[in-house]
Amino acid sequence: MKPFVFLFLVSSLNAAEPLDTFIEKERPSLIQLYEHLHAHPELSLHEEKTSVRMAEEIRKVGFEVTEKVGGFGVVGVLKNGPGKTVLVRTDLDGLPVREIGSVPYVSKTTTKDDAGNDVSVMHACGHDMHMTCWLGAARALAASKDQWQGTLVFIAQPAEERGLGALAMVGDGLYQRFPKPDVCLALHCDSSLAVGTFGFTSGPATAxxxxxxxxxxxxxxxxxxxxxxxxxxxxxxxxxxxxxxxxxxxxxxxxxxxxxxxxxxxxxxxxxxxxxxxxxxxxxxxxxxxxxxxxxxxxxxxxxxxxxxxxxxxxxxxxxxxxxxTPSVYNDPALTARVTQVWAEAFGKTSVIERKPTMAGEDFSRYTMTPDKIPVFLAWLGTVAPEKMERAKASGEILPSLHSPFYRPEPAPSITFGVKAMTLAVLYELNHK
Structure with missing residues (x-):
């Protein structure tokens, strides 16, 4: 990677506004969106209102939007001349977990599951944060069209928690009805990493x-x-x-x-x-x-x-x-190396942490399991306040894990780092030949 190209991308979102300034300006509305999504989760295969909101938000910034792809999937396309095509995925669904907490936006949602049982619903895996960072990156990239050429495909996927959504979207013609990507990118919250850090695994990454x-x-x-x-x-x-x-x-x-x-x-x-x-x-x-x-x-x-x-x-x-x-996610080594190098230069080498594969599952794997074998990269976004991690380390406290009724990302800093990281990754891929 050429350093001057990277510095150019970091220092200028467009001719007048640096990326950090843009994110700071957008952060209040993104936090408001995050809190709304957190308070109103929907179960897998029932993400009707969430998908409508995501479609509305991404349409506002200039994407051509198609709804109900593979169920409640959303596909947004933004073309900006010839060049590479980059797909960015977020997931929409919550979990049947009753949230325990005192924040104003705590989820009080209850519904019937597919078996007819009364259940509480919570974004206990951070999909609300995924959606917020996804939208923030879409806004930043739409505002910086003078900095890149190519095509963006931003997809909001249903039913990740049940391992059904990616298969449904691919089966509904994702790669035939819309521009076929050269690479696919996604972020996933991590409950064991501090805000400002990113975890990655090259090669087999999930089970x-x-x-x-x-x-x-x-x-x-x-x-x-x-x-x-x-x-x-x-x-x-x-x-x-x-x-x-x-x-x-x-x-x-x-x-x-x-x-x-x-x-x-x-x-x-x-x-x-x-x-x-x-x-x-x-x-x-x-x-x-x-x-x-x-x-x-x-x-x-x-x-x-x-x-x-x-x-x-x-x-x-x-x-x-x-x-x-859900098959194992295989992070393409070359794509992984490019993106993590971008992040190391933007956030510092110690902020990018190589980690062992996790035994968690992720149906993001489906996007590479076609005859085209499109390279994918799924990274882990740190969401825990550093001071909270230090206190836990000192006291031996075990922090809430993903799927815990107590898990909540730190909203403002997680959004800031997530939006910036995804924006930089996409910008580099679009400009990398």
Whole structure:
């Protein structure tokens, strides 16, 4: 990268206004937007009002907007002469979490989930911050058209939390109906990094995810007469423990895998042995081979323990892999190196932190999994006040993680750094030949 080009991009958003000054001017309205989004989250596949707001906001700054792409997806296109095409993604959906906090914009939203249950909703994964930084970058880039040539494709994606939105948008012709990008970029909040820092991983960056549902069957009866039953609670408990041996005894010791049983439902009364137990698993792996091996091992263990418990064939555990899952995000090494170099020069080398892959899932991976193999880069945005991190480090306190009812980014500084980082990354990619 040529230093003088970088300095030019940093020092001047347009002929009259530096980028930092532009962001400072826009920050009050962006904070207001963030607080509105935080207070009014919507569940996956139900992001109707959020998508309308994002479409309205990006249309105001000159993007040609198409709504309802792959559900409630939004696509904004801004053309500015010949050149590269850069796609920037944000996600729209919240989580069924009841927020705990005292800030004025705390979410009090409740709704029905797809099963008809009453649930609270919260942006516990920071998608409200993602949307705000996305819009801020769109505003900055639209205001600096004399600094770049090419095409911007800004997309707001539904259902990231369920791993469905990216697949739906690609399936609805994202790369056929709109300009095909040369690169794709995204930011994701991080609850363990200080504001002003950015985490990155070159190559495999997140895990592939699968949801596995296991129906453990049995023969119910009186709790005082277990000899006349086949107890599915005991069998399900044995399965939960046995599944952990897949990682410890069947895989290479340094191969990353997570098998978490997050749902265990069975029984109605203490003295009744039920006739079924429901188990729900999330399975995280980083390679296709390991994924196949783990899923097959789960099936084998469940069947084997069912036979050992004396169950007939028609009562052996039933295993179902639900949904398409999310493949591992692979950050293109060359793209990663370019963007992190831009950030290192803008924010300082210590602000850009290389980190190990996470076992979290992200369907941003779908945008590179087409025949074109378009390079993607997903980075982690620090959102915790530095002084809060120092206090936690000194006291041993564990800070709220993503998906926690207590997690909230520090709005003003997170927005400032997120908007600037994404704007600089896009500007460099558009001007990089």
């Amino acid at each position: 592939s995810t699968d949801t596995v549902e296991i129906m453990v069957k049995g023969i119910g009866g009186h709790g005082a007469m277990p000899n006349l039953t086949k107890d599915p609670i005991v069998l399900a408990s044995q399965i939960v423990l046995a599944l952990q041996t897949i990682d410890s005894r069947e895989l290479h010791p340094v191969e990353p895998v997570v098998i978490t049983v997050g749902k265990f439902i069975g029984g109605t009364k203490s003295n009744i042995i039920p006739d079924k137990v429901e188990l729900g698993l999330t399975v995280r792996t980083t390679s296709t081979e390991t994924r196949t091996q783990v899923l097959e091992a789960i099936k084998r263990i469940c069947r084997g323990l069912g036979i050992a418990a004396g169950l007939p064939e028609n009562l052996l555990p039933e295993i179902a892999i639900t949904g398409p899952g």
